[in-house]
Amino acid sequence: MSHQQDIKRIMHRRAFVGNALRVAGALGIGGAVAGLTVRKGEGRPWVWQIDPSKCIACGNCATHCVLDESAVKCTHSFGMCGYCDLCTGYFHPEPIALNSGAENQLCPTGAIRRTFVEDPYFEYTIDERLCIGCGKCVKGCNTFGNGSLFLQVRHDRCQHCNECSIAIACPSQAYRRVPADQPYLLKLREAKG
Amino acid sequence: MAAQAKPVHLGVLIVAVVLVAIGVGAVAVWRIDWLGEHGSGLSDSFKYDLQKYQKIDPALFHYHLVAEMPIDMRDPRAIAIGLGDQILVAGDKAIYVYSPLLPGEGTGTSVSPRPLGEGPGVRAAGPTKAGRAVDSPHPNPLPEGEGTTKTISLDSEPYSLTVGNADHAFPGRIYVGMWDHVETFAPDGSHLATWSKLGILTSVACADKVVFVADAHAKVVWEFNPDGKPLGQIGRRSGSRQGPMFVVPSPYFPIAMGPDGLLRVSNPGAHRVEAFTLDGHLELAWGKPSERIEGFCGCCNPAHLAVLPDGRIVTAEKGIPRVKVYSAEGTFEGVVAGPESLSPNLAAATETREDLRLHPVSVAADSRGRILVLDPVARCVKIFVENQK
Amino acid sequence: MSRPCPLSGHRPKVGREKARVRVCRGGPRRRSGTPCLTSAAPSVHNRVRHGVLDLRIAIALLALWTLLSLPALAVERFPPPDFSNHQLPVTTVPPPQFAANPYVDVALLALALALASYLAIRRRSRRGLFLLTIASLVWFGFIRHGCICPVGSIQNVTLAIFDRAYAVPWAVAAFFALPILFTLFFGRTFCASVCPLGAVQELVALWPVKVPAWVDHSLGLLSYVYLGLGVLFSATGTAFLICRYDPFVGFFRLAASANMLIFGACFLVVGAFIGRPYCRYLCPYGALLRLVSRFSKWHVKIPPDECIRCRLCEDVCPYGAIREPTVATAVTERRRGRRRLAVLIGLAPLWIALGFWLGTRLEVPLSELHPTIRLADRIRQEQTGRVQGTIDASDAFRNTGRAPADLYRQALALSAMFRTAGGWFGAWVGLVVAAKLIHLSIRRQRNDYQPDRSGCVSCGRCFWYCPVEQAKQGWIQEVPGTGPLFGENSLPAEQAAGRKMDLSP
Structure with a gap:
């Protein structure tokens, strides 16, 4: 009888120690993780973005995204644009005529729209539904023009993968995590007056 | 017998399917x-491809590279020829003044021949080190002795x-x-x-009494006027159509003064070189x-201009980096330097490096008709001499 | 003045405004003049408020300001044309679209975990677990696109430990910690019916076969190796390997490269015959939970009462997680076993040391994954003429104008880091192997058929098929057969097979 009571007591003690250890472990893990979260910043979410000053418009963005249609699109900083008649981001290097004929356009999907503003200026806008993010216009604009066309991850399309597939394939390491409340790295935040 | 054989076959089949699936999966992942x-x-x-336009017919080259003069600047931006063919290079909040090039080949003046490839070049106590003669059968025109004669420091870039x-x-x-x-700054x-x-x-450019x-x-x-008193402006339309005559979509808007008394202005958005009299009349374009x-x-080319002593115009383009010579009236004459003779990554560099965006190659011509090309990526002045006919 | 400073991101506090205004008013506030460095001012200003010192600080700040504003001038943008009557369009910046609000997400995870634990341990409802599995698959898989999941969150937490610049988002941290905490008390109920990766495999485990024990044990080590690799590469900031090779996330997103979809499909094919191959042999989070689950307070039990040793549970478990009762061994055997155990424990440090040494040798293959080291290799090869031509990466590097020597220095430092990291990885693998050997040599006593606490994912099949349970629930009249029935099933094979497919009681 007393032997059984001993066993019972031992079991009870064992269970108590076990529970204490479990609670301590749980508190430890929870505390450590919470500490990591608050150590710097408020534990805000991150999203992926392209640093346009590093981007070389290699074309990997168009094909390495996990989405069938890449979340990367050409973005236009209108405040930087020269509004050229001969836009090297819009026209083929040797256009037959400076009009919106398909044979003159650089964009393989016809995603850039050209509208007349006033002599001699034209405005160029991106049709995101057609843009695949190949960066061909970005190269054309950067090579000769002001560089107002550049690639950005469009966050209404991005899946926010934990590891961005395009970032792995980016030859210039232009992808980086940015805070989700400042999700774009635009070339020019405000047009200078 | 058959009943016993069946599970064996099933097991083999399952193992086979599993192994095949593992193999296919491994290959699929491996090939990503x-x-x-x-x-x-x-x-x-x-793909954006300019290769086709970067190839230049060798017969069109009327000049050849004879020497390179390294500029010990992080960020050289402008070049000019001073009195007595001194070379001035601006950048890094300073102006370096170099002594003139030695009289070289193709200028009618004889020079003492020196061994090829080991020209002493600019051996200076100043910012430059040795220049390098390019492997060519022509004497090295790099200045001898003290290279930099002085340095003028500036407050900003x-x-x-x-x-x-x-x-x-x-x-x-x-x-x-x-x-x-x-x-x-005064000459000193x-x-x-x-x-x-x-x-x-x-x-900036200057005529005898006017600075543009x-x-x-x-x-x-x-x-x-030379003391900074405004005299007027060129390029403002008068009459019914107001506004500027020049289309300048980006900060490339070069001017140069010619010996014929006409100011050459690049109208970069229109891809034109225009010549104005000093009182602002457009003479030719x-x-x-x-x-x-x-x-x-x-777009926005020519990005830099220079005028040769005989009045011909030297143009420098960005994008596809090339330097060409036109007659004073605009007839294309020949090529000085193309993408191959300029820094190989110049075109690429202007794509990504914002600090280079504002200064592509700039050109200057000395009194002997030699063309000096400042290559901001290679950080050197490349000296080109006209081929002998 | 109250504009947020773009460099520091701080909005200057109003109370300190006055001093700053005084500093800046004298300055050449033209063009991009955003008084960034004023964020450096407050601490100084708190100490010195008046007099000459104040002036001196103002001058110093002015000088610093001029210095900082110069690069800003250099990249000053060219203005657009002065249109007579045209409004410039605004560049659209659509905000990030997350599949769910993080609060909802974490709450749902906690709820699912609690429900799974309740269903597995208290309610003992296989049907409930199954329905929860499907619900989790739909929500955590197809609606939230399986990202971010606790499996991948290991890497975020690791990166946050090693990279001072990276703060793990709190929702991700919660995703990492919650399943571990639940496992500490209830066993792997997360794996049972919360994890979408487990769920998809649970559904395809149609014709499970028994994997030989030695294969099962050796392949089981893989997940610890994978965990080690995942931690190594995220700690060095190289890659999130676990996410990269996630076989099923492509299905959840309904978009992935063809090869990844084939890879996932292959896993499903294998999973039809070998239950949960990813969970058992690869999943690094599963490896963590296996360790934790050993010490769980509660765990699913197979028979509610006395085991009749019908072996149905063992037969029905697709994951080979049922351990049979032990048989008594001879004293000499036990003694030999003890000696073996002592030797293995003694050898453990040797294993670890050997692993460390071998791990340091892995420096080159491991570091190949790091983009900087790869780039440095390429540049060196191009410079020495070992390869002809350039690639995008080397072109991009040259465009930066950085000196190759600088890159090589960085690569060398990284290499050294990889040598150390490889050593620790090797030591971890050595430890895992040693622990496995020791674990296999420990003799345990079991009287009943019991789930292996680490291997069991609490799917509930075993108690669902247990005749004792069925009798208790009143689904069958009485427990068929009594006493230990070694060697044969108490139910006819057809009946057992029929029940396997049929989930309704």
């Missing part, structure tokens, strides 16, 4: 190009530069275009004046947009 090493996989129609020539009211006076104003390097603020200055300042923001060329060698490529 995670690192993008095989490129984007896009067809050629999605210079963007353009010119020196009053012998005909100027103050020969040897140095006019430096900063971001938005002009600073003037002492500071003279800081002119009032303008827009975004891209180029190209302003890419206002899209006009301002005229000043030439040039057409084309990626082909005789035209001005891409």
Whole structure:
């Protein structure tokens, strides 16, 4: 009888120690993780973005995204644009005529729209539904023009993968995590007056 | 017998299926190009390719490279020829003044021949080290002895530069275009004046009594007297159509003064070089947009101008880096330097490096007709001499 | 003045405004003049408020300001044309679209975990677990696109430990910690019916076969190796390997490269015959939970009462997680076993040391994954003429104008880091092997058929098929057969097979 009571007591003690250890472990893990979260910043979410000053418009963005249609699109900083008649981001290097004929356009999907503003200026806008993010216009604009066309991850399309597939394939390491409340790295935040 | 054999077959089948699936899965994963090493996989129609236009017919080269003069600057931006063919290079908040090039081949003056490839070049106590003669059968024209004669320090970054020539009211006076104003220096390097603020200055040039300042923001060329008193402007339309005559979509708006008394102004948005009299009348205009060698490529070209002593015009283009010579009336004559003789990554560099965007190659010509090309990526001055006929 | 400073991101506090205004008013506030460095001012200003010192600080700040504003001038943008009557369009910046609000997400995870634990341990409802599995698959898989999941969150937490610049988002941290905490008390109920990766495999485990024990044990080590690799590469900031090779996330997103979809499909094919191959042999989070689950307070039990040793549970478990009762061994055997155990424990440090040494040798293959080291290799090869031509990466590097020597220095430092990291990885693998050997040599006593606490994912099949349970629930009249029935099933094979497919009681 007393032997059984001993066993019972031992079991009870064992269970108590076990529970204490479990609670301590749980508190430890929870505390450590919470500490990591608050150590710097408020534990805000991150999203992926392209640093346009590093981007070389290699074309990997168009094909390495996990989405069938890449979340990367050409973005236009209108405040930087020269509004050229001969836009090297819009026209083929040797256009037959400076009009919106398909044979003159650089964009393989016809995603850039050209509208007349006033002599001699034209405005160029991106049709995101057609843009695949190949960066061909970005190269054309950067090579000769002001560089107002550049690639950005469009966050209404991005899946926010934990590891961005395009970032792995980016030859210039232009992808980086940015805070989700400042999700774009635009070339020019405000047009200078 | 058959009943016993069946489970064995089933087991083998399952093992086989599992092994095949593992194999297929392994191969599928193995073949993924995670690192993008095989490129984007896009067809050629999605690639921006200027290769075709970067090849230049060798017969069109009328000049050849004879020497390179390294510039010990992080960020050289402008070059000008001073009195007595001194070479001035601006950048890094300073102006370096180099002694003139030795009289070289193709100038009618004989030089003492030196062994090839080991020309002493600029051996200076100043900022430069040894220059390098390019492997060519011509004597090295690099200046001998002390290279840098003096250094003028500036308060901020210079963007353009010119020196009053012998005909100027103050020969040897140095006019430096900063971001938005002009600073003037006496030939000995002492500071003279800081002119009032303008827009975004891209180029300065001077005639005998007038100093021209190209302003890419206002899209006009301002005229000043040598002391900074405004005289007028070139490029403002009068009459029914107001507004600027020049189309300047980006900060490339060069000017140069010719010996014929006409100011050459690049109208970069129109891909034209225009010649104005000193009172602002458009005398002639030439040039057409084309990626082909005789035209001005891409957008906003020519990006820099110089005038040879005989009045021919030297143009420098960005995008496809090339330097060409035109007659004073605009007939294409020949090529000085193409993408191959200029820094190989110049075109690529302007794509990504913002600090280089504002200063592509700039050119200058000395009194012997040699063309000096400042290559900001290679950080050197490349010296080209005309081929002998 | 109250504009947020773009460099520091701080909005200057109003109370300190006055001092700053005084500093800046004298300054050349033209063009991009955003008084960034004023964020450096407050601490100084608190100490010195008046007099000459104040002036000196103002001058110093002015000088610093001029210095900082110069690069800003250099990249000053060219203005657009002065249109007579045209409004410039605004560049659209659509905000990030997350599949769910993080609060909802974490709450749902906690709820699912609690429900799974309740269903597995208290309610003992296989049907409930199954329905929860499907619900989790739909929500955590197809609606939230399986990202971010606790499996991948290991890497975020690791990166946050090693990279001072990276703060793990709190929702991700919660995703990492919650399943571990639940496992500490209830066993792997997360794996049972919360994890979408487990769920998809649970559904395809149609014709499970028994994997030989030695294969099962050796392949089981893989997940610890994979965990080690995942931690190594995220700690060095190289890659999130676990996410990269996630076989099923492509299905959840309904978009992935063809090869990844084939990879996932292959896993499903294998999973039809070998239950949960990813969970058992690869999943690094599963490896963590296996360790934790050993010490769980509660765990699913197979028979509610006395085991009749019908072996149905063992037969029905697709994951080979049922351990049979032990048989008594001879004293000599036990003694030999003890000696073996002592030797293995003694050898453990040797294993670890050997692993460390071998791990340091892995420096080159491991570091190949790091983009900087790869780039440095390429540049060196191009410079020495070992390869012809350039690639995008080397072109991009040259465009930056950085000196190759600088890159090589960085690569060398990284290499050294990889040598150390490889050593620790090797030591971890050595430890895992040693622990496995020791674990296999420990003799345990079991009287009943019991789930292996680490291997069991609490799917509930075993108690669902247990005749004792069925009798208790009143689904069958009485427990068929009594007493230990070694060697044969108490139910006819057809009946057992029929029940396997049929989930309704």
